[in-house]
Amino acid sequence: MPARFVAPIAFGTILQPLNSSMIAVALVGIRDHFQAGSSVTWLVSALYLATAVAAPAMGRIADLLGPRRTSLGGLALVAAASVAAPFAPGVGTLVACRVVIGIGTAAQYPCGVAMVRQAADRLHARSHSALGAIAACSQVTAALGPTLGGLLVGGFGWTGIFWINVPLAVCAAMVILRWGPADPPTAPEEAPAGRLRSLARIDPLGILLFAATIAALMFWLLSLANRPEWWWLAAVVPCAALAVARGLRARDPFLDVRLLGRRDLSFTYLRTIATYTAFYCVFYGLPQWLEEARGLGPTGAGLVVLPTAALGAASTFAATRLVRRRGPRVTLLVGTAALLVGGLLLTVPRTGSPILLLLAVTTVLGLPNGFNNMGNQNTMYSAAPAERTGAASGLYRTSQYVGANLAAAVLALLLGHHTDDAGLHRMGLTVAGIAALLLLTSLAGTVRRAVHREHRTERHHQWN
Structure with missing residues (x-):
């Protein structure tokens, strides 16, 4: 473009x-x-x-x-x-x-x-x-x-x-x-009345039910950091059920449940939640350890994690080229494999570890960010219908922030009130575990699609 x-x-x-x-x-x-x-x-x-x-x-x-x-x-x-x-x-x-x-x-x-x-x-x-x-x-x-x-x-x-x-x-x-880029033109006889009719189609009841579901879910996730408030989770179930019922019955629903019925799209949202849970664990947890356990202070911690940002940007451009040549699935394989390595490397540092070792770890941790982001983003883009691109992209963003709040709860459980070496290592193993699960599901999907293509090719040869 x-x-x-x-x-x-x-x-x-x-x-x-x-x-x-x-x-x-x-x-x-x-x-x-x-x-x-x-x-x-x-x-x-x-x-x-x-x-x-x-x-x-x-x-x-x-x-x-x-x-x-x-x-x-x-x-x-x-x-x-x-x-x-x-x-x-x-x-x-x-x-x-x-x-x-x-x-x-x-x-x-x-x-x-x-x-x-x-x-x-x-x-x-x-x-x-x-x-x-x-x-x-x-x-x-x-x-x-x-x-x-x-x-x-x-x-x-x-x-x-x-x-x-x-x-x-x-x-x-x-x-x-x-x-x-300009929006598609509106016919003179339809503006502004046509826009008002379009706003009436936004389905405010569907938005309200979706908002109640997401808010209850995220309040529950936030409560996990201190005292879990399970009644928020209990509120999620009826709100979600009503939102799904509305999505199935409304003529033009806000939350099109049939859109979530697209396996590639719904799986992308779940994978995004898991990916961003791991990402925000590193984003918030590692600087906390650098400040409290390693004693670097805010400025020193910020400088040590700077390579993560730099390589994250560089890996995004590399991932863009990889997506163009090999597609998002290969890009996701690279990203999840790098995340697995980065999680395992988080089990290495100790309070007395040299700065060069810490810089090496934070550099590797920047590598998976661009590949995972580009892989998930392009998979969502490809799976979403053109007329629902905005809504599908919004749900993708929502998935990211559900992962962010889930990461806050995970860090509270893993790090406790004071971050030490053991807490950092538990966080690293958790990130590696999430990455391993994502890698296995990506490999299984790749193998399944390869077998499907092979069977389809065999049937084609038989017919010919």
């Missing part, structure tokens, strides 16, 4: 990983400013919850109203909430602003993928480079977010992490308006 399309699409997607990672270095300042105590942790959870619920909803809106319009609407929400946040009278208002920011940033990924598909279909071009650019932006931004956040908090206080969203959202809107 032409770079003039790829750049504006990818630029908008940096807002979500940036806002999810910058907040880590601002929590202490916010807590002291409002004397809020542990309630500031809702600033982290609120964004994840809002994104997990809003991503498929915004993707569905993009399918109906057009991804470019929906993306610009999301950017307007981000800018408005970011202007209001520094003047919040309390943590509750600040959490509400984070929810609105989560909704606005949630629109960017599904809208970006939908714009990629529209442009690729119209230009008869391959989409691998555009999807690779989106993946690379997410990888780099998430990794550099704490560093940028530290500079902003140091220079402007905690409000800096909100103010930075305003120029970024304005710039993203300007480049999308200037170079972003």
Whole structure:
């Protein structure tokens, strides 16, 4: 695809990983400013919850109203909430602003993928480079977010992490308006009435049931870190049943259960949850060990894990070429094998291990990120119907954040209140176990498809 399309699409997607990672270095300042105590942790959870619920909803809106319009609407929400946040009278208002920011940033990924598909279909071009650019932006931004956040908090206080969203959202809107692929034209006699009729088709009841299911599930996952609140899990069952019933009976449902009936698509979501559980275990667990057990402090820990970000971006570009030549399945095999090796390497470091050894481990840990992300993303893209690309991409994003919250629970169980060598090694074995399971399922699927192709070829020869 032409770079003039790829750049504006990818630029908008940096807002979500940036806002999810910058907040880590601002929590202490916010807590002291409002004397809020542990309630500031809702600033982290609120964004994840809002994104997990809003991503498929915004993707569905993009399918109906057009991804470019929906993306610009999301950017307007981000800018408005970011202007209001520094003047919040309390943590509750600040959490509400984070929810609105989560909704606005949630629109960017599904809208970006939908714009990629529209442009690729119209230009008869391959989409691998555009999807690779989106993946690379997410990888780099998430990794550099704490560093940028530290500079902003140091220079402007905690409000800096909100103010930075305003120029970024304005710039993203300007480049999308200037170079972003246009939405399909609306007939003059159908606008704005046609858009209102399209909004009526979004299925608000389906969105409400889906939101209740995801919120109950993620509240339960978050509770695992302290005292499990099983009644949240009990609430998931009836909410999910009602959401499925609505998806089967509605004429134009928000959650198309038949879409999840596509084996490749539903399996991709499950694999994404498992992959991101392992990814976020490393993303949050390793720096914690470097600070608490190795004694490097925040700056030293950030520098040690920097190779993970650098190689993650480089592996994304390598994975883009591999997808183009060999397809997403081979890319996933490489990514899960590298994740298995990286997990096993996490069992090697000790408190007294030299920095060079730690740098070698973090370098290897950056390798699987690009391959797994590109493999899962391209599998989802290929399996999703063209008219449901936005909604399918939103569910893919939701899968990532379910994995993030599951990782938080796993880390609480593995690391405890103070991270030591044994906790790091347990985390490494858990990551390796997840990778081994993913690798076995990928190999089994590859063998099954090879046998199927062989049988089909034999039948073809018999008929001829």
